[in-house]
Amino acid sequence: MASNTAETARVFFPAFPMFRVYKDGRIERLRPTETVPPSNDPQTGVQSKDTSSESCLPARLFLPKITDPTAKIPLVIYIHGGAFCIESPFSPTYHNYLTSLANRANVMVVSVQYRKAPEHLLPVAYDDAWATVKWVASHVNRDGPEPWLNDHADFERVFLAGDSAGANIAHNMMMKTGIDGLIGVKIVGLLLMNPFFMNNEPDELIEFIFPSSSLCDDPRMNPASAIKDLAGLACSRVLVCASEKDFLRDRAISYYEAVRKSGWEGVIDIFETPGEGHVFHLSNPSCQKAVDLMNQVSSFLNR
Template sequence: MSSTNSPASGVPGEESQPPHVVENCLGVLQVYSDGTVKRVPPPLVLHQDDAALPDDSSPVKWKDVVYDEANKLSLRMFAPSAGGGGRGEKLPVLVCFFHGGGFVVGTFAMPDFHALCLRLAAELPAVVLSADYRLAPEHRLPAAHEDAWSVLSWLRAQAATATTDPWLAETADFRRVFVSGDSAGANIAHHAAVRIGSGDLPVEPARVAGCVLLWPYFGGEERTPSEAACPADAFLTLALYDQMWRIALPVGAARDHPAANPFGSGSRGLDDAVNLPSMLVATGDRDMLVDRIRDYVARLKAAGKQVELVEFAGQAHAFAVFKPESEDAAELVASCGGSCTAAAQHSRACEPERSGLGLLVLARRLVTLARADCRAA
């Protein structure tokens, strides 16, 4: 499949030469010197019969919904078939995933992302909204960030209208919304959180109670020790990291661009984000980006923000996406039984501005799911 909707930049001085590949990313994305982009379509889950439900005792229904007609963008909505655990209670809304893929590949319909969202919806339980966004180089950053604004605006409209999607009307508690993502999707979630915290991305009458960032994909020109020490056989290598930023950022931009480096020159910083939602950040201690992620968390703490870092020993970047589920996963999730109920009771008991702290219990359970998925078989 090829695309020429938004041509990537060509190589200066090569206009007279026949088109040739100037970027080959993971064998699934090729950028040509004349701006043509060719993509290898990934395997997709497109129908209910394409993927098994997580468990017969906790089935999940799902459907695709258009949230941006102009850009032809959709999200996949997952909801427990029994609603609020069969008790008629409203469930948290997890705007998760903004999927990973370095801003250049990926879709919510890929089996790994689809399977994780099925489990999250069934076992948290929660309503999960997994949103696609425009990819580079056809649509370079900040296009993906702008699409996150569109998702949250769509959710705000759903919370405010009498014609709310029936699944959301039946099941979703719009006052308990989490914004989340993995890798590039966690980068998107960060930028959305900063806009929400600064007040220039209104979501009322919905309310964002917290954010969960899984191995956030940030950049910078200066190498960190963990980046410099990245083994050549890692999934996310230094060469791939550099390449994906080169493809994703505006033409000619360096990795200290605000879209990549939240603390680089020209970045917005945190001064205006006085109401930044509570954050839980998770990564593996073998993630090439672990030093950058630790610095991110340290800076948030220094600015007085509510943030917690959870590291997984021996795990690398995107470990929960690429490693299969184990039989231990169900046991570990079961050991967290009641945590969602406790979070809900805490949020109802607290003043609105403090309820996000209690809802970090729910975020912890999301990370527990990730940990369970990645136990060695």
């Protein structure tokens, strides 16, 4: 029976198996996502809490220790990675990382939830992320449903950020902002950490979870396929973070070069960490290179 089961299943990312899909359509997840509750971190003073809204999926908010209640601090809308298929704002990985980011950079963070493939095929993740971005923007007049955003967020200093697949979504949210606009909100920067973009090579996973896409010719997946469109990035600064041994390194560099050639009038920088692989800063956040990367990110957010 086990042999027959194996023969009827497709396993995606064999080196890092996430799910099996059977011929009858059944999906078996191989990596369930652990979650942790929000907290008041005693070491940093960072508070976190979860939101609920009829207009978007739940998100987790992070607020650094407030010393001046009247001051407004930069706001980072962060979108997690996981190949569009795994992870969550509520996982220990992202909870711990964004607690550290809020503390080190003294920023407020909204950690975005989106529905995952393969149960929910792309582009639904883009739609979910945009709904949360608009929900955040609904607080610009200080009368929204979330008091932390009303009281502490500086809507003149908003950043979109993400890692891996989340960086892909963050880029696409920036492009959509340039088209649709966010009244009263100034998004000043885009932070892309080990971004997941396609090139001209086939990608079995993306082909499966994004069946309506033209793949390497789709600017959502391969921004370099429409270089002139990149001039519409709705911010003035971009930081691309790459890692020397990351299997996506060349795609991050291609994105950086495409933006530079696009005619976009902002400033784009790239920071490459030698000797490290994909999102190493999440798996080993206390190593010196992860600390250096955190310092680079903090500097970008506070420049």
